[in-house]
Amino acid sequence: xxxxxxxxxxxxxxxxxxxxxxxxxxxxxxxxxxxxxxxxxxxxxxxxxxxxxxxxxxxxxxxxxxxxxxxxxxxxxxxxxxxxxxxxxxxxxxxxxxxxxxxxxxxxxxxxxxxxxxxxxxxxxxxxxxxxxxxxxxxxxxxxxxxxxxxxxxxxxxxxxxxxxxxxxxxxxxxxxxxxxxxxxxxxxxxxxxxxxxxxxxxxxxxxxxxxxxxxxxxxxxxxxxxxxxxxxxxxxxxxxxxxxxxxxxxxxxxxxxxxxxxxxxxxxxxxxxxxxxxxxxxxxxxxxxxxxxxxxxxxxxxxxxxxxxxxxxxxxxxxxxxxxxxxxx
Numbered sequence: 001x002x003x004x005x006x007x008x009x010x011x012x013x014x015x016x017x018x019x020x021x022x023x024x025x026x027x028x029x030x031x032x033x034x035x036x037x038x039x040x041x042x043x044x045x046x047x048x049x050x051x052x053x054x055x056x057x058x059x060x061x062x063x064x065x066x067x068x069x070x071x072x073x074x075x076x077x078x079x080x081x082x083x084x085x086x087x088x089x090x091x092x093x094x095x096x097x098x099x100x101x102x103x104x105x106x107x108x109x110x111x112x113x114x115x116x117x118x119x120x121x122x123x124x125x126x127x128x129x130x131x132x133x134x135x136x137x138x139x140x141x142x143x144x145x146x147x148x149x150x151x152x153x154x155x156x157x158x159x160x161x162x163x164x165x166x167x168x169x170x171x172x173x174x175x176x177x178x179x180x181x182x183x184x185x186x187x188x189x190x191x192x193x194x195x196x197x198x199x200x201x202x203x204x205x206x207x208x209x210x211x212x213x214x215x216x217x218x219x220x221x222x223x224x225x226x227x228x229x230x231x232x233x234x235x236x237x238x239x240x241x242x243x244x245x246x247x248x249x250x251x252x253x254x255x256x257x258x259x260x261x262x263x264x265x266x267x268x269x270x271x272x273x274x275x276x277x278x279x280x281x282x283x284x285x286x287x288x289x290x291x292x293x294x295x296x297x298x299x300x301x302x303x304x305x306x307x308x309x310x311x312x313x314x315x316x317x318x319x320x321x322x323x324x325x326x327x328x329x330x
Contacts, residue, residue, distance in 0.1 A: 021122050024179050026172045029133040035311045036137035039318050041105075041211060068096045103209055104161035105139030107132045107148035107171070108198055110216035110243075111178035114190040119247040120307040125182055128215045128243050129175050130310040135213045136168055138318075146171065147205070148213075151198040152178040153191040158201050161210075192220025199228035208235035214299075215241045218290045229297035240294050241302045244287065 069085055072092035085093040109132040115125035122130075136146050146168060147161030157174050159167070195216060206212060212232055218225070218240075232238050294301045302317050304310065 021126065022118075023123075023182075024126050024129045024176055026169070026176050029129060029172045029175070032130065032133045032311070033137045036134050036141065036314075039134065039138050039314060040142060041138055041318065069093050070096055103144050103211060104206070105135065105144045105146045105148075106161060106202055106206055106210050106212045107135050107146070108202055108212065108214045108216070109148065109150045109175055110195065110198070111150065111152045111175065111182065112190050112194060112219065113153055113182065113186075113188055114219035115217055115243065116182040116184070117245060118306045119245050120305075121309070122306050124217055124243045124245060124306055125179055127304060127306050127310055128217075128241075129179055131215050131241050131243070131304055131314070132175060132213070133172070134310060134314050135215070136171060139211065140165075140168060144211070149198050149201045149205075150174045150178055151194050151201075152181065153188050153194060156194065156198050156201050158205055160205060190219055195220050196222070196224050196228060199225065199232065203228065203231060206232060206236055210236040212236050212238045213241065214238065215243065217243045218294075221290055221293050223293075226293050226297045229294070229299050233298055238299045239302065240299045241304050242290060242294070243304050243306070245306045 069082055070093065072081060072086075072094050076094050080094050080096070082093050082095045110128055111125055115123065115128055117124055118126070132148075136148075139146050140163070143163070145161035145163040147159045148171060150157050150159070150171070155178070157178075159171050159174060161167070195218065199214070202212060214229070229238060229240070291301060291303075302313075304313055
């Protein structure tokens with residue numbers, strides 16, 4: 001699909017009743033820090049975590065810095081014995097490492113027109129912003145630098161990673177700016193090329209041993225998307241959050257569905273089987289296509305729905321540390 005070349009229309013300030021449902025603001029994203037307490041990308045995690053099992057082996061965690069070679073001491077991990085040096089010196093020698101104190105967390109946040117839709121609790125664009133905020137607060141709590149790439153149909157904005165609350169404010173301001181520009185009465189159409197442009201932008205700022213969270217509905221994903229994800233995951237840990245609306249899974253059978261692309265509206269008579277079945281097939285086929293593309297890229301996939309509170313879904317996927325879960329009250 002070709003993108004309209006008309007200048008983007010800035011959204012008016014959303015009504016307070018729209019915040020958290022149709023739009024987000026910086027205060028809403030900042031308040032999620034309390035709900036993120038006790039959530040972590042770092043093991044231990046419950047067996048139901050998206051990072052458990054096969055996925056756990058794909059996540060490198062923090063990098064290690066070589067410190068010194070020293071004599072082996074009882075209790076040392078024998079996997080760190082340097083056999084060449086040990087043979088030369090005639091006694092066991094250990095290669096000693098220290099763990100990196102922090103690593104960059106990069107969030108890729110989609111705010112295109114394809115996300116300006118929701119049939120349940122909140123729009124997909126809002127859910128994407130909330131997932132990004134949870135990831136940012138989880139990384140910040142772990143002592144990591146935070147940065148990322150935020151994109152819409154017109155722009156791709158890169159924010160380099162720093163460990164500071166002012167950097168988090170910059171990220172939130174960028175997300176909110178793009179989120180509040182979304183509106184139905186605009187000529188802007190979904191730019192399907194922007195997803196790959198954003199991933200390419202991350203490749204330019206991600207060195208190695210970063211944790212990269214891609215948050216999108218993956219509209220316009222192509223084999224090139226898979227190639228870029230593989231390139232990112234070659235030297236970094238990459239997790240994908242696919243934002244979806246339950247309408248994709250459960251097309252209502254007994255009521256009309258009105259859809260609009262901003263200017264024209266069409267009423268779909270869902271109660272008619274000849275209308276409902278092709279739509280159901282289209283939605284299910286697209287979801288399966290994206291899931292398969294992500295699976296073959298080697299990137300763990302989290303499916304995040306617009307129906308349930310994001311914090312509940314993140315808890316189920318990443319879990320809380322046992323010692324915190326009893327007293328946090330979350």
